[in-house]
Amino acid sequence: MSPNPYLLAADNPQALLELLRENPSIAVSQDEHGYSLVHAAASYNHFDLLRSLINEFKVPVDIKDEDGETALFVVETLEAARILVEELKLDTKITNDEGQTAREKIEAEEEFPEVAEYLAGLEGANGVANGTELPPAPQGLRVTVGTMDEAEAGEQQPDPEFRRRIEELAARDDIHTPEGQAALRQLVEEAIGGEGLAEERSVRPRQD
Structure with a gap:
């Protein structure tokens, strides 16, 4: 058998x-x-x-x-x-x-x-x-998607550290949880408003 x-x-x-x-x-x-x-x-x-x-x-x-x-x-x-x-x-x-x-x-x-x-x-x-x-965009954020030719882009290259953080965030299993959304919001805010806003504040005329 x-x-x-x-x-x-x-x-x-x-x-x-x-x-x-x-x-x-x-x-x-x-x-x-x-x-x-x-x-x-x-x-x-x-x-x-x-x-x-x-x-x-x-x-x-x-x-x-x-x-x-x-x-x-x-x-x-x-x-x-x-x-x-x-x-x-x-x-x-x-x-x-x-x-x-x-x-x-x-x-x-x-x-x-x-x-x-x-x-x-x-x-x-x-x-x-x-x-x-x-995932939904952070509250109050408007995102416009477009293209940029090489002349407009100039010699700018993505920051390697920032690119690494984006890849890590994309690989997270909790991207749709409140914690994941908070991390996404922080990354987006840094991308669009970090150093640029700091520079803008530093050169704004003083109002007496």
């Missing part, structure tokens, strides 16, 4: 890898509920097995169970989520049959807040990157 691959996925991933190399067709198998070996490997944090299923045995990383859920819906650790999303390129926007993303389901179940927070941070970062969910 051949061993149960799902039990091996939970308890003995190395033995499962040996079985898969003898019979690669097992790699894409799913049980009666659509639960796959990819789901099992991600859920049990067997990352070498997970990588092998996707990279060596070519199992689709977005394989779904009977509820339309990928392995991202069953992860219990931040590392598992990171490997699926960042390394194996699983789309976080995939929804299950109830219309929930993995982040929405995990948040609703209130079991793995660290994973939910990570996925929420990715959604915010992607929104900024794609121009679909820019």
